[in-house]
Amino acid sequence: MMGLNDRIKETFDKIYAEEELKEKTKKFLSQKTQEYKKDYKKRSIINYPALISAAACLLFLFLGGRWIYLTPTAEISIDINPSIELGVNRFDKVISVDSYNDDGQTLADSLNIKFINYAEAIRRIMENERITDLLSDDEIMTIAVVGSDEKRYAKMLSNIKSYTAGQRNTHCYFADSAEMAAAHEMGLSYGKYKAFLNLQALDPNITPEEIQGMTMREIRDLIASLSKDGEGGPQTENGSCPNSGGGHGNGYGRQRKRKRKNAVTPPAQTHEPNPNTNSKSNK
C-alpha cells in the first residue's frame, strides 16, 4: 500500500493550471501592459512642457534674483588717496569695491567688505590702519553718496556721518549719477573728479592724470593756492560732513564759505557801537 507521503504527492500532481486559465491570464497581462505603456507615453508627453516651464521659471527666478541682488542702486565714493568706490545694492549690501589708483587697489585688497552692509563697510574703512594714519596726518577725506533716490541718500548719508563724526577733515555729500559717469570716463573717482573740475576752472592746463596720483589734501592746497593766489594759504577743515545738508559740493565750498565768513568779519565789527552813528541817529 502507498504511503501517505506518496498519496499527497499523487493527489497534488493531478491538480494543475488549465490551459484556459493560463491563456486568460496571459491575455489579461498583455492588455494591462499595453495600458501601462500608453499611460507612460501620455505621462512623458505631458511632462515635457511642464518640465520646460518649470525650468524657465527657475531660470527666470535665478536671473531675476541675481539681477536684483547684483545691480548697484547707489555708490559710495571715498577719496583720500587711496580712492575707492563701493557699489551698494537695494538691500544696502556692498556688492563691488572698485579702485581708481594703485593705493586704492591696495586698500581694496586689504578690506573684506563685500556683501556686508554699507554702514559696516564704512566703519571698517574708517577703522583701517592706513586710513586712520592718513587722517591723523591731516589728510582730507571726502565721501560722496551717488544714486537717484533722495530719501535713501539722506538715510545713507546720515548713517555714514555717524561713523565719520569723530573724524576731522572728513566731508560727506550727495552727488548725481551723471557726474559720477563723467568722473568714471576720466578714470577718476567722484571726489577727485569734483576737485579736478574746481582746479581746472583755476588752471585749465591741469590734466586728470596729474590729479590721479595726488592726495585730496594736496589737491585742496593747490586749489587754495591758485584761487587765493597765496591769500589765506591752505586751510584746515574742522568738523565733519559740512555739506551733508544736500546739494552738490566737494567740500571746497566750505572753504569758500569760511572765506566769505572771514570777508564779512569787518562789517560784523560795525555792529559794535559807533559813537558817530549813534550821535547822528540821536540827532
Place this chain on the structure above:
Amino acid sequence: MRNEQEVNRAVERYSNTIRRLCMVHLKNHADTEDIFQTVFLKYVLSSVSFENEEHEKAWFIRVTINACRDLLKSFFRSRTVPLDEILEQPALLLPDNKEVLEAVLSLPQKYRDVVYLHYYEDYTAPQISRILGKNVNTVYTLLTRSKQMLREKLGGDGLE
C-alpha cells in the same frame, strides 16, 4: 516593467504551483482567476531581480499565499462550495485522491500551507519558515500536529 517573453515563461513555469496553492486556500474557480491575475500582474510590475529559480519560486509562493489570505479576508468571499465545484477536471481525481484532498482541505488554514510546502514541494522547516515569515519552531509544531491530524483522518503511518 517585465517584457512579454519573461511573463509568458513565468506563467508556464509557476501556474501549476499557484493553482495548487489556490486549491489549498480558495473555495471557487473565479477566485483562482483573480489570484492568477493579481500574482502575475505583481510580477510584471515588480522590479525585484531574482538570484536564481529557487528564489523566484519562493517569491511566487509567498505572493500567492498573501494574495489568497487577502481575498479570504473579504466578507463576500466566505462561502463554501463542494470539492467538485472547485476543480475544473474532478473526473481526473481517483477516489483516493479525493479523500486525501478533502483531508488536507479539512485542516485548519494555518496547517494547509505547511502540509503543501513540506509534503509536496519538499521544502524543509527552515525554508518554510523563511517563505511564510514564521518561527522555525512554529513550523515544526505545525508539521507535527498536521501529521497527527492527517493520520487520524486517512489512517496509516507513511508520513515522514
